[in-house]
Amino acid sequence: MAAAPSRHDVFQAIADPTRRQLLKLLGDQELPVTVISGHFPMSRTAVSKHLRILAEAGLVKxxxxxxxxxxxxxxxxxxxxxxxxxxxxxxxxNKLAMLKHYVESGETDGAEPVATRTAVQPTKQE
Structure with missing residues (x-):
């Protein structure tokens, strides 16, 4: 059985929303863990674990x-x-280019334009 890698890669590190928030917080400033943990509803130990994973991926120093x-x-x-x-x-x-072409050309394939369609109102059930 192969041993699990001890270091996290960048993709694993940014997969967690809390770690993405940490990266955003540290984007413009250097902060100690005491200040960082004040931004999150978790213990300082939990924040430190997230920082360790980010450090293993090389994303924080x-x-x-x-x-x-x-x-x-x-x-x-x-x-x-x-x-x-x-x-x-x-x-x-490619999808944006196709959408732009569709909107600018006015092609509707015989369908009524989206802006002029009326919404179907759900019937009231009694």
Missing amino acids: GRKVGRETRYRLDPEPLLAVKQWLAYYERFWE
Whole structure:
């Protein structure tokens, strides 16, 4: 049986909404865990665990200042996410281009335009 990897990758790290919020919080400032934990409805220990996962993925860096550790965002590993998403961007661009063409051409295939359709009102059940 293969052992589980000890480090988390960027995709695992950002999969959790709390960790995404941590990244956003640390995007513009360096903060100690005591201040960071004040932004979340969880214990300081739980916040520290999330920070450890982010640090293992290389997304945050900690530095000692006196007795506390201050954390800051290191956005470089997010380039892997950007590169991965770049492949799928072509699908979004294609769909947007098709929608733009459809709207600008006025093609409706004989269907009534969306803006002029009347909503079907549900019947009242007694």
